[in-house]
Amino acid sequence: MDRLPPRVALAPRPRGVLGWAVAAQRNVLELIPEAALREPIISGRAGLRWHMVMDPGALRRVLKDRVEDYPKSVVTKLLLEPAIGNSMFIAEGAQWRWQRLAAAPAFAARHVEALAPVMTAAAEASAARIAQAPQPFDAHAEMVAATFDIISDVTFSGGESIDRDVVYRAFNGYIASVAQVSLLDVLGLPRWVPRPGRIFSGRVLRETRALADHAIAERARRGARLPPDLLDLLRAGVDPETGRSMNPSELRDNLLTFLVAGHETTALTLSWALYLCAFDPAVQACAAAEAQAAGPRITAAELPRLSYVQQVVQESLRLYPPAAFFSRTARSADTLCGRRIEPGDTVILPIYALHRHRLLWDNPDAFDPDRFAPGVQRDRFAFLPFGGGPRICIGASFALQEAAIILATLLARFDFALVPGRDPYPRMILTLRPEGGVWLRATPR
Numbered sequence: 001m002d003r004l005p006p007r008v009a010l011a012p013r014p015r016g017v018l019g020w021a022v023a024a025q026r027n028v029l030e031l032i033p034e035a036a037l038r039e040p041i042i043s044g045r046a047g048l049r050w051h052m053v054m055d056p057g058a059l060r061r062v063l064k065d066r067v068e069d070y071p072k073s074v075v076t077k078l079l080l081e082p083a084i085g086n087s088m089f090i091a092e093g094a095q096w097r098w099q100r101l102a103a104a105p106a107f108a109a110r111h112v113e114a115l116a117p118v119m120t121a122a123a124e125a126s127a128a129r130i131a132q133a134p135q136p137f138d139a140h141a142e143m144v145a146a147t148f149d150i151i152s153d154v155t156f157s158g159g160e161s162i163d164r165d166v167v168y169r170a171f172n173g174y175i176a177s178v179a180q181v182s183l184l185d186v187l188g189l190p191r192w193v194p195r196p197g198r199i200f201s202g203r204v205l206r207e208t209r210a211l212a213d214h215a216i217a218e219r220a221r222r223g224a225r226l227p228p229d230l231l232d233l234l235r236a237g238v239d240p241e242t243g244r245s246m247n248p249s250e251l252r253d254n255l256l257t258f259l260v261a262g263h264e265t266t267a268l269t270l271s272w273a274l275y276l277c278a279f280d281p282a283v284q285a286c287a288a289a290e291a292q293a294a295g296p297r298i299t300a301a302e303l304p305r306l307s308y309v310q311q312v313v314q315e316s317l318r319l320y321p322p323a324a325f326f327s328r329t330a331r332s333a334d335t336l337c338g339r340r341i342e343p344g345d346t347v348i349l350p351i352y353a354l355h356r357h358r359l360l361w362d363n364p365d366a367f368d369p370d371r372f373a374p375g376v377q378r379d380r381f382a383f384l385p386f387g388g389g390p391r392i393c394i395g396a397s398f399a400l401q402e403a404a405i406i407l408a409t410l411l412a413r414f415d416f417a418l419v420p421g422r423d424p425y426p427r428m429i430l431t432l433r434p435e436g437g438v439w440l441r442a443t444p445r
């Protein structure tokens with residue numbers, strides 16, 4: 001296909017402090033200069049010195065070989081700490097390591113596979129809602145609802161102790177409020193300076209935490225469920241080195257992390273994937289045929305027969321990575337791509353630019369799931385939708401399984417068509433969202 005799906009208008013040249021402040025509020029991706037699609041590294045200054053790294057070798061060094069020297073950035077911590085405390089997502093060193101080890105069994109292949117029935121049920125429920133929805137419908141809103149059902153079911157399967165609607169509202173409120181990345185954060189001001197956008201989040205956060213605390217206390221009283229959910233698995237998790245397990249507040253911070261990190265990202269992957277299928281009817285026909293042949297009910301057992309559907313998911317993650325731009329703060333002096341890095345410099349990983357880099361991908365802005373056909377070789381660090389190295393997303397296989405089950409279920413049931421004039425625009429604040437929603441017309445097959 002000759003047409004290209006929506007792209008961000010990148011900056012003609014690196015922006016100054018004011019440009020950063022404006023772009024950080026409007027669309028973080030507008031901070032990326034066009035040259036990032038051709039260069040291995042670009043540096044500049046916006047208050048602090050920053051470097052955007054697009055070279056797979058240098059990314060391997062930051063994320064893997066010298067991971068201790070590149071902790072999560074000050075801005076990341078400022079944004080997320082009020083919501084998720086010192087959970088695995090932002091902890092460093094020994095604090096991170098033991099939490100990651102304790103949580104690892106919950107995300108082991110057999111446990112993720114055991115959670116598939118919840119995903120299948122949510123996919124069926126989503127198909128039923130789409131069948132009833134007035135057309136066109138907003139696929140992004142629908143995918144947020146479906147993935148939230150899954151993450152809340154597999155996190156707090158007790159259901160008896162947690163009101164989903166309240167959590168749903170609380171989280172959307174929090175995401176909306178942290179989405180207002182403050183100018184003060186971008187300039188690196190200390191966290192005691194009040195952030196206007198955070199006032200609302202204080203109440204929402206207290207409510208959400210209270211709900212999680214209540215669910216954890218209830219579970220401690222009633223004991224584990226069968227099959228175990230993420231809360232049970234996390235309660236059972238121990239640091240293999242010290243035997244230590246999580247206390248209630250550590251449990252709460254990590255469970256809230258799963259809720260935040262685990263539902264919107266997957267919803268975005270699915271929203272863009274549905275958009276791209278509608279954008280390219282030939283790809284949609286091929287994926288739908290595969291899904292229909294594997295169906296009617298898509299569970300974990302069908303996944304080996306859904307390789308093209310999974311390629312569509314990967315290609316959607318390439319073009320619209322939900323975590324399209326994240327960062328580290330350098331702890332020690334280093335050299336990346338021949339450039340001097342000083343302690344305190346911000347090292348930015350602009351995954352959006354990496355995934356569209358002219359030297360790494362042919363026709364990079366085109367939608368082509370065949371790039372991910374079996375046997376195609378590429379540098380492991382040229383495709384990083386889930387990050388890389390020891391801090392790679394712990395939920396990657398959970399998310400990929402969920403995305404494949406939902407996408408296959410929906411493609412088997414409906415033909416999706418674009419609504420002329422309503423293409424989404426990729427806009428990133430905390431995650432890369434389709435601005436304007438993903439409006440599609442679904443016709444039963």
Ligand code: HEM
Nearest residue numbers: 088089258261262265266323385386387391393394395399
């Ligand atoms: C398509 C969906 C998802 C995407 C694109 C995604 C992306 C990412 C990325 C890029 C990172 C690394 C961030 C960094 O290095 O700074 C990360 C970390 C993490 N993700 Fe995901 N994620 C997804 C789904 C999930 C799910 C389903 C869960 C849990 C249920 C989850 C939980 C986490 C956690 C706990 C971390 C921190 C891991 C650590 O630091 O050890 N994510 N994710």
